[in-house]
Amino acid sequence: MTNENLEYRNFADFASSKVGELIPEADPTANRLSVALNRVSHLLTYDFDASIHRPEDSSWAAYRVIFVVWLAGPLTPARAAELTGMGKSAISNLLKPLLKQEYLIQEASAEDRRSKLLSLTPKGEEYINRIFPQQNKLEAKWSDSLTSIEQDLLISLLNKLLNGKRAEEVREQRR
Template sequence: MDKRLIEAVELFEDVMVFGTDRVLKNVKADVWQEYSPEQIQVLKLVNKNGPLAGGVIAELQGVHKSAISNRLKRLEEKGLIEIVKAEEDQRSKLVCLTEDGQRVVTESDQAVYAYIEDLFADHVKDEELDQFLTMFRKIRSILKLEGEKG
């Protein structure tokens, strides 16, 4: 196997682990104090993908359905989501964002973007950011294609 690919995977893993840890510890936003990272991730998933079934959210977060049930219950109690019956199958339930849920996602995103922008300001050139975007768009496209085959 190409050693560069192995290094790329290891670097990606490091960035994900250390980057997530650093962001969680340093982003100072009220929503990050009030809600867990897992709850914010649920909100972001629903925001990005539209109404989702709890099982799909569990799969995307890599956790058991019971963990998602607890998260959804708390988010619903806080008025950030609502659970509705699916139009095509009245037995199925979907998670939808409320306006307050949308506000939390927006506040969270703005805080993270501002932190990353400050962090990268003196270290990443515009051309490097463009290269990063090109590569990650390509990787996302490949992963989506592979996901559709499985």
């Protein structure tokens, strides 16, 4: 394949073969997998942000925080960071506008007054109830490329990666 034929869609295959030529001891399949996963993740994030969240003066990152508080809250900011897969500093930066927009409130925990808990406000509940159906429709458009069996298989394989040794090591580094 020449670089004139390269496109975003086929670059992972090209990179895999080129890496194999340039670095014989490399694992081109691992490289192909990571490039492909990264590209799909970036396209999903861009689509979610551009199609849904930016038009609402929000972001995919802010939605993820609201989403986990909606489903699992009240939560400490550290627990919200863990459940979203974000760093504590990213959560801290996102909390300022989310509190100011009155989507979330932060109150002292009844068990430990030093600990703060995040909860949805009525405005936050209205937001998530309005935005989640849009988000889910877009997720379904992405999923429609796969049969239901393929979707289940992909979920299983991605969960296997998430539960693998390296993923655990990286989660430990982030704590």
